[in-house]
Amino acid sequence: MRAPHTPIIAWAVTTGESGMRAQARGLAEAVADAVIEKTVGGRFAAPWAGGATADRLAPPWPDLLVTCGRRSAATSIAVRKASGGRTVTVHVQDPRWRANAFDLIVAMEHDPIPAGPKVLKVATALHDLTPTNLAEAARVWRGRLAPLGRPLAGVMIGGTTQRQVFTLEDGRRLLAGLERLRAEAGAALAISPSRRTPPSIVALLRDAFKNDPRVLVWDLESENPYRGILASADLLVVSGDSVSMVSEALCTSRPVEVFDVRSPNHQAFLDRLVALG
Template identity: 50%
Template sequence: MGLSAISAAPTTLTAWALTTGEAGMRTQARGLAQRVAGEVVEKTVSVRWPWSWFQAGWRGVLAGVEVKAGGPLAPPWPDLIVSCGRRSSIIAVALKQAAGGRPIIAHVQDPLTDPARFDLVVAMAHDPVQGPNVLRVLTALHDMTPERLAAGAVAWKPQFEHLPRPVVGVLLGGPTRGSDFDADEARALDARLAALHGKIGGSVVIVPSRRTPPAALAVFDAAAADNPASWVWDGAGDNPYVGVLALSDRLVVTGDSVSMVSEALATPHPVEVFAEDLRKRHAGFIDDLVDHGLVRIFDGEAHPPQPRPVVDATRDAAEVLRRLLAERA
């Protein structure tokens, strides 16, 4: 999706999604803004030194801002600014001051400053920020809307119709600060997938990400070469990620990706997490979901599906923002 204005919701409200350009931050800020406003413009910015060391509330920080994409930070001011990431939080506060307090500002993640400077802060359980305007959510925000899933189901249905059921959709991440997903872990995951397939049959559809190491991907490619019921996306053509989310019967997600686990939970399908060698922050996220009965740890067993609600933290945050905007109007 480009950085131009995009129509997203049946409303006349306008919004800026403000980040420093990291993919995960863009997805969260854009996803929340699109749920609320009819016109959303992504603003990608950077802050030069020494302004990058300023605390929120220093209006002078705008002198050190460079806009990378999305147009100038100037009137007409939007109704809503959604920021994600510490550096963009500083800019969001300065923009509200420059606009005479007009925009509602919402920040996703811990802003590492006084949350009272924002109208809403959306934080996950592991974030220490606290306050009456802090909305605590179980998962990351995202842009995997019901409409996007429905469109993915329509687009990919012809490719899924011939697959033996049940279809196990597997979403692969890669090494992060929270996990080492390497060839050894790929072999462990592949062994569990083979064990599950031996119990339930069906098909296994594997979608790697840009972070999946070639050595890990080679493990699944080799296994699929010997198993006609297994298929690995080779990176050619359209990415089947949304189709796999929409049309699988059960989902297996590597625990290194908070975003992928969060998006999987926005579907009605059972979600199991491959959670080997997760470090504290990622392990705490998965443990919290297990405690709430939302995911299982993937062990290769044919567990019966456990009933759970569709989890959509973006929807929940959007509802709060709509109330705030209605009160201001």
């Protein structure tokens, strides 16, 4: 006789960045029966303190704790200790901490942490996209994206990071490429800037395509079309500053063009994917 299933409760804990949240949530949802998202403060903030933008962490401790990003690593270590080792801790990305402080670390191939008994190296960033939620996004956005016509190119734009600045000149080069795509391939464009995209770049694109009925540029205020575009586009153009966005685009099985890769780590990430075929 099969033993009754005990539901697995997981916390997905990050410092609140959307890319970190998607990675932690995606892994937790793939394993657990119920997932609770929580936000903590910086790297050395007390994990149970809470605050204006942070959740207070307290018992009962979860069965599984998934953290993502270096600044949440201390939370994983603290909860593991506070739970007496009952909580299984999985940290996504290189925590810059000794591996035996966690039950498992999931890190990208280009991260410097070496593979080992407690370190799993992966080719792409984790995410929370599934065939089911992409199909739902396609259904929800069909009425708003279908009038643009086919072929539809989805354009996902990141922005300035700690390692590079997304300049107005970068925006002009992106615009020139998109205008060629419109003229030469007859592609409609669904453009999704992010919160990191400089306002000057968004304004440049909106002004350039303001009279084109086959181009949508998200205004960053209405409902975010990101998933709908991923699910509906015939091809995808993604800025190279975000490994997470490139990884999410690749999970759709659509052709993906990466714009402006400058980071050596990001180039190594793409080179490995090409080598894998």
